[in-house]
Amino acid sequence: MEELNNRESEIFKNTLEKQNKFITERLKNIRNKYLDDDFIVAPQKKENIIRHLNNGIAANLIQTFFNYKTDTCIFCKGVKGENGIRQIERAHCNNYCRSDILELAVAEISDKLYGGETVTAGEILKKFIEKHDCCPIYMLCNKCHNTYDKK
Ligand SMILES: [Zn+2]
Numbered sequence: 001m002e003e004l005n006n007r008e009s010e011i012f013k014n015t016l017e018k019q020n021k022f023i024t025e026r027l028k029n030i031r032n033k034y035l036d037d038d039f040i041v042a043p044q045k046k047e048n049i050i051r052h053l054n055n056g057i058a059a060n061l062i063q064t065f066f067n068y069k070t071d072t073c074i075f076c077k078g079v080k081g082e083n084g085i086r087q088i089e090r091a092h093c094n095n096y097c098r099s100d101i102l103e104l105a106v107a108e109i110s111d112k113l114y115g116g117e118t119v120t121a122g123e124i125l126k127k128f129i130e131k132h133d134c135c136p137i138y139m140l141c142n143k144c145h146n147t148y149d150k151k
Contacts, residue, residue, distance in 0.1 A: 001075065001148050004138060005095050011074065012093075015136035019066075023129060026065065034061040035129070037122040043114050050102045053124065058098055061125055066090060066137050073141035075148075085141040091148055093136045104131040 003009035027035075034057055041049060070088055071080040078085045092098065105127035106113075113119045140148060 001144070004075070004091075004136075004148060005093060011138075012136055015074065015138060016133070019136055020133050022066075023132065027126065027129065030065070032061070032064060034064075034125050035122050037120060037125070039121045041113065041119050041121055041124065043116075046103070046106045046110070049106055049124070050099055053102055053121070053128070054099050057121075058102060058125070058128060061129070062090070062092075062098075062137070065129055068137075068139055070139050072139075073144055074139050075144045076141060078141045078143070080141070085143060087142055088139050089142055089145045091138045091140045091145045093138065094148070096135045101131050101135060102128055 003011050006012055068090070072078070073085065073088060080086070080088055102124075105124055108127050108131070109119055109124055138148075
């Protein structure tokens with residue numbers, strides 16, 4: 001399943017291209033309690049911010065934001081309900097873990113944050129979504145997902 005991590009593979013490039021369009025369109029009009037969170041983040045060690053957001057918030061946001069609906073595995077083309085496929089699941093590309101992407105997001109607002117400007121949690125989380133432009137989220141069946149996560 002190396003192609004899922006290979007930036008040059010068709011599945012990687014195609015998934016990312018569709019995903020980037022999805023992100024742009026969905027950010028235009030989504031109402032979401034995480035993205036709309038106006039809690040002001042105090043300047044502090046970026047590790048603290050990442051730990052706070054990675055404790056459920058970022059994972060929940062991914063679940064609600066990338067609300068893809070499909071019955072077919074993008075990798076094996078297996079269909080839900082057949083051959084032991086119970087469900088189709090979101091699988092984050094293994095090149096980055098969630099905290100890596102959060103780190104990219106915090107780095108992008110660090111001039112504002114440490115320069116005395118107001119930064120909200122929602123603003124960081126919006127960056128977090130946008131920073132998935134390097135990291136495809138694949139819709140895999142539970143069997144492929146299991147295999148992928150063991151690599
Ligand atoms: Zn599959």
